Amino acid sequence: MQSTESESNNMQLNMLEKRVVVVDDQRSFQVLIKAMLQNLGFSKITLLSSAEESRKRFQKEQFDIYLIDYNLGHGENGRQLMDYLKQQRLLPVDSIIFIISGDNSRSMVLSALESEPDDYMMKPFSQEQLRLRLLRALIRKQQLLPMFVAFQSDNKQQVLVECKKIIDQNSRYASYCRCIMAEILLEQDRAQEAKKILEEGLAVRESAWLRLFLGRATQQLGDHDAAILHLHSALHLRPLMVDAYRWLAYSQMATGADEEAIATLERAVTISPQSARLHQQIAEHCLHAHDYFRAKQSLGTLLDLHRYAVDENPQILGSYVHCMILHAINSQDTFHIGNLQKQVNMALSRCRDSLINHEFDFQTFEQICQARVQMARGNLPKGKQQLYKTTQDMLDTPQQMSSEILSETILAMMQLGEFEFADQLQKFLPPEQAKDPLLTQCIQSIRTDAVITERRNQYQLSNEQGIKAFTQGDLELALRHFRDAQRKAPANTSATLNKTQVLLALCQQQRTRKDLLNELTDTLNLMDGVSLNPAQKARYEQLKKESETLLKPQKR
Template sequence: MDNKTLENQRVLIVDDQRAFQLIFKGVLYSLGATNVAFAPTGEQALAKCANINFDILFVDYHLGIGKNGKQLLEDLREKKLLAPHSIFMLVTGENSVPMVMSAVELEPDDYLVKPFSQSVLRSRIQRIQRKKLQLAELYQALFDDQPELVVNLCQQEISKDSRYQQFCKRVLVENLLALKRYDEAEQVLDASLALHRSGWALLLQARCCFEQKNYNESLVLCQEAIEQNRYFAEAYDIQAQNYRAIGEHDLAYSSILAAAEIAPFSMPRQYLVIDIAREIDNVSQQVQASKQLYEITRRSIKQDVVHLLNYIRTTIDAAVKETDPSQRNRYQQEASLAIQRVRRDESMIREIDFNLFEAICQARLESLGGAQYQAKKTFAAVASQLPEQHQIMPDAIFLLNQIGEFEQANAMSKLVPADLMKNQLLNTLFSDQQNFIDQKRQQFGELNKAGIKSYKQGDYAAAVIQFESALELAPMNTGSALNLIQASIQLLNSQKKNRSRELFERCKKTFRIVDNMPLPDNHRVRYNDLLQQFDVLRDEFRR
């Protein structure tokens, strides 16, 4: 037996169980390891890797609170802290399909399920060491993100007819596809598939066909790959993209749900779930996927407050669209609980004014509950802070549209930075609300326009009815509220002897929509003038 497999190797064990650390250290010592370090959390492991270039890392998938093993691998790669020669092995006692497949998709150097024998561990390590040594230049080129060099090195290795030929063919095709050299990729894949219908070749051929819009051919290849391996999540991904491209949205939805069930911890996959769910108007699935995106990124290098904001936004958006009161209430509760829960995570919310975000979200929820005036009052209280808080401006726009302040929402939309709108899910939410609001805004515009026409013709009674109908669609719209007040005052003035007390009270109530609210200059002048006219009427009613 070779007891020097790990001689002179710097080893890091990342596991939150002290007992396993000590047992595993003994196993590694028997394989020649004398330089072994420990880290109980992903965060501590990351800190150690920033200072020491470890040769081998054994990382438990579950690490308690904080980063898990998969997230640690993502972080190490993103920060270039995992050297090309280093070996990263995920270790776990759990073998559920979602966890295993999600880990395998990230392609660690190996994946060990507890318990495992010393001989199995030794053979796995030696196999990877040989591969890393022979393909050292290729791993360095991959580390340096040099696809052209990767292609050349793969071609050289394949020409040698080495034992790593299949691996090099797969890496070669992946990089040819990244470089959009589809004809060359197809030549390699055709030759490989003629010898053996391997899963990796079927998948990459399906990808190649999809990129070239050969959707039906790609679907056939996806199906063959899935028949070989029903847990082939990436094949379901491409199948979903193909179905979506040809307009078969229900089939696309079934495919992407199958992929997400097999391996749920992929950001691109969850974004695709959201897009397809949106296309078939499945709001609950959009909420679930946006929550999953937040959970996936919460402890990883991809952590960004925007994922949290989008989850809460999606949930409130679902409540706005929901017609069933009980389901709407569930969405409202979920949004409120998410806001409360995240307050305990200072690292997540410190980069934004979370109090401001919470206030606007609460205003949206209040509006849903019928408290339109309170919602507008909340907006008025925070409006001056918004220009400095770009991340939260979209939420103010959603609120303004929700309460019917369409003109103000449109004006604020032009102030949202272009970089912010690069976020895929936020863009989707904007587009969804635009479609949802457009019909209401059109109806509102027609009623408001009809009211103005009636007013100009001197038919104040008709104008009042039309402006009131417009306000039912946009209950806090400043312009329409002022129109209604103006028409009501004119109608009351025309009723010299039999003025309607009911109309007077309705007019008085309408003033609440604009009282103590920040108003553009043109509305402010008009408001003051109408208030003076109304005060005259008030005095006359008192006599």
């Protein structure tokens, strides 16, 4: 669908009626670009100086053309502002958005392009360059408008229909539409259909983007060797294609080449060091490989990149603290364990102001993190007490907990050894949070962590042996096993309740055994002030009632 000269002229006339907003913190550039726009015939021009000011304005008013500088001084940068506009759906469907920057470094350009603006312009540029780029973007948006309208209404089937129309017309945007179709089909697990559409496009002409999506399609079909070949072809055509590196790493990871996958991502980071997606993926892969040190480094960088993105910071911060803790535990180095408190405090301090100012329950989040530090330093009773004290008003209704607090509580429970309770809480995670790849890898890492797994397996074995012995009536053997289970997981409530139950049974048989009576009292005291789930609470109350009846004569 090639635009004719007449279409171009009509678009240029319509362009002059567009409302333009310029977001730039430099007054001199505002004056310059306003003059350019006025010379081109634009009359509806708004100038804004910061992301904060722009957010407030954009919630009340929409524009047709957004020209946003990447570097906006203090606070959010232009890319983060653009991401916010897209996430909140504040952009009119027929609008265009440009990122503008005076930094022409490769890393800056790739970082800006990662969020997919309609175009990217480097300062300085001429008035004619601005006119041509605006015209090109507006023509593209107009010709693809039915597809974008369907996208905005989340009508994926209609998007596929509109894309097919454009492909059938042999439009210059045919390859782009094939990629859009492939993206949707892959989301719907229709990889074979996506593969066919992409191969048809490649039969017409070679394309790095078609190769990229073909690599993703074959990856979803389970043919990772073929996916690796397609993704290498995409990188041969376009060596700076960061997305190709990302998907290549997924296939390498799937074939068991963990180190190769991480090396691929680290090569990509040298190309685009400000790519948030890359740093998050490195963290995910390193967590999968239990390389907590490198995961911690990537998450630290990610925190800096998302410094003002408060919606994402809690999960990133929680994952960062998680990696610090697991790195310290696995190092079994007194220096790392001793230095953990200072590191966690510094991490929390980095984000405190921005999170508190945006109504996030930072105090609860911080207390859970501090409880996890106590556990990592070997003080499980104190860590458990602090965790339950912090969350005691929430654990009875976990469905009402914020997803960030709930996810951090789950990680703390697993670290504590409350494996069963953590599994129950995990069911209350919102669907989007439960599927979050970073949180998924954090939970998986603690489930499969060597130190914690060994402790959990030993606990489970001793606990199961204790239950078996108790069922068979061998109370002395059951007690030995439950004592061992509690040593392996000192803070595990199930282990404590099981031990209480067998002690109670033994004391009822041997009322003169003061050692058993004292141990029963001490074991019950371990659960004083601890919040329990409904089943545990009912069991504890029953055991406590029976124990008080048994112990009462001893107090006279």
